[in-house]
């Protein structure tokens with residue numbers, strides 16, 4: 001699964017799953033363009049990648065802004081000398097019963113989780129075509145993109161949408177030699193789950209930590225997922241070993257959702 005010399009852009013790379021993916025792919029030989037809103041943390045990840053002997057670039061962008069995503073890809077190409085793989089990882093959670101959801105919060109999550117992925121697909125495919133090369137696009141969905149979760153209804157809808165975009169884009173870009181796939185993690189111990197757990201507590205009165213524990217207890221393999229567990233699948237999807245796979249949204253959850 002070596003990625004020697006490949007140029008990979010990762011959004012949401014400042015922490016959590018995105019950071020884990022960036023480090024894993026750098027370990028496989030890739031040079032990484034790091035994109036996020038949190039520039040201080042991005043600089044720290046850049047240091048970790050350079051310590052592995054790989055090149056890294058940092059670009060601050062809000063993935064919900066189409067122009068910013070195009071600019072991030074241009075920057076990656078210029079800074080690192082090419083562009084081979086796009087990883088649309090950035091996303092936010094939102095915990096609210098359907099009865100209480102309000103327009104502003106729906107608009108915010110749709111802009112980041114759906115439009116962010118859409119602009120990432122569109123801009124990276126355009127760049128691969130301009131460069132006259134093949135490419136790989138890899139999107140973050142979730143187990144919540146296969147099953148709707150209570151109190152995570154709008155979030156789940158965005159992750160179902162990522163699967164739809166992944167399938168449609170795979171069909172539209174296959175003839176250009178571009179593959180499009182998604183990874184669907186389960187319960188990963190990142191800041192996102194700290195936030196989800198706190199919000200469940202506030203809404204239901206469940207003691208802090210209980211919701212996370214309950215979900216982890218439901219995992220067949222008996223432990224929470226790490227960013228590196230997710231990164232192992234993404235490394236495969238970024239590598240030549242996955243060249244004959246497109247349009248798939250692949251579960252990596254330790255045994256929660258079975259499809």
Ligand SMILES: NC(=O)C1=CN([C@@H]2O[C@H](COP(=O)(O)OP(=O)(O)OC[C@H]3O[C@@H](n4cnc5c(N)ncnc54)[C@H](O)[C@@H]3O)[C@@H](O)[C@H]2O)C=CC1
Pocket residue numbers: 011012013014015016017018035036037038061062063064089090091092093112116140141142143184185186187188189190191192193
């Ligand atoms: N943590 C989990 O259990 C799971 C997470 N996922 C998905 O994996 C992806 C990464 O999640 P985590 O690392 O857990 O989350 P996280 O909250 O720890 O990290 C997300 C990163 O994305 C960045 N980000 C958020 N909005 C952005 C925007 N508009 N523009 C640029 N960057 C932005 C944040 O600054 C942050 O660095 C998300 O798409 C999430 O929905 C999927 C399944 C499970």
Ligand SMILES: CC(=O)C(C)=O
Pocket residue numbers: 093142143144149185186187188192
């Ligand atoms: C954050 C997320 O996608 C789940 C299902 O936990």
